[in-house]
Amino acid sequence: MRSWLSRWRRRRATAPAAPPWIDGLDAQDEAARAEDREAARQIARAMHGHALPPAGLERRATAATHAARRRRPDELAEAIEGLPYPWALRLAERLAARPGLDRAGLGETARRVVLETPGRDAALAALALLSLAPSPADVDLLERAARSAVGAPAAARVAGALPGDAGRSALLAVIRRAEGVGRALAIEERLRSRPPGDDAALLLELTAGIDDPLDRAWAAVPLLEAIDPDALLANRPDLAEALARAVESTARGGWHGGPGPGLGRLPGSQRAALCLLRGEVEAALRTRVARAVVEAHPAAAGEVLRLADQVLAAAD
Helix, strand or coil, rough: HHHHHHHHHHHHHHHHCCCCCHHHHHCHHHHHHHHHHHHHHHHHHHHHHHHCCCCCHHHHHHHHHHHHHHHHHHHHHHHHHCCCHHHHHHHHHHCCCCEEEEEEEHHHHHHHHHHHCCCCCHHHHHHHHHHCCCCCHHHHHHHHCCCCHHHHHHHHHHHHCCCCHHHHHHHHHHHHCCCCHHHHHHHHHHHHHCCCCCHHHHHHHHHCCCCHHHHHHHHHHHHHHCCCHHHHHHHHHHHHHHHHHHHHHCCEEEHHHCCCCCCCHCHHHHHHHHHHHHCCHHHHHHHHHHHHHCCCEECCCCHHHHHHHHHHHHHC
């Protein structure tokens, strides 16, 4: 028995370590990508909820502070082990408020954890901490993380912490690299960190390119609240289709699975719908928008509903 145990322990000690999570993203099969997308949706719902933080967050903050000072990625990985991404953001908030935090050490150590850890949760938590000390040199790393639906919003948060044009460029690189719900959540993160500004048209086009309407809504809801649709279409009439796709995705809210309360209670979505219902757009596009308005949950009311009813009556 002792001989067998000795051989087993030697094999375990010499077994190759699991590859880093970030290195395996391109090799994911469809089942793994589907699980990744569902995990992203769960994280998004958790971040919009009101759950209490887990116990021991202050202890983790102390451990992370020491790991940063000593440049010990193994200690940092232990400090964030098992910490879901939404609470890793809370941990980052606590660390940011600590006087004397070695931000350079935290950035260096968190970066190594992202590059080396085989665990997805640990990599995401390390990205949350990296947002306290990002570097323009991290853009390649962030684009790699954006290949994952759960990694994309975490990468966007790091990019958004970069100042000025560097942050703007990094955010757009992450959003372009992301797909599906990952792109939607990266756009939502982009809008959290700064207004759309000159990127409004591009963000609308990238939002419209998300196939699943419920995934698209994670980007469309905050984007439509932040843009002026009339000014946008006045300069770019070709964006009418993209704007309509954004409006359609916001029609279903709450119990229908979409984020936010739905078009009936979203002023930005209603402004966009009115813009298209009143504007010089193709009849088929106007009909699609009208149908989204009358089928919205919760129900729309007032001028937008009156115009939608008129459009549908004329189309019959």
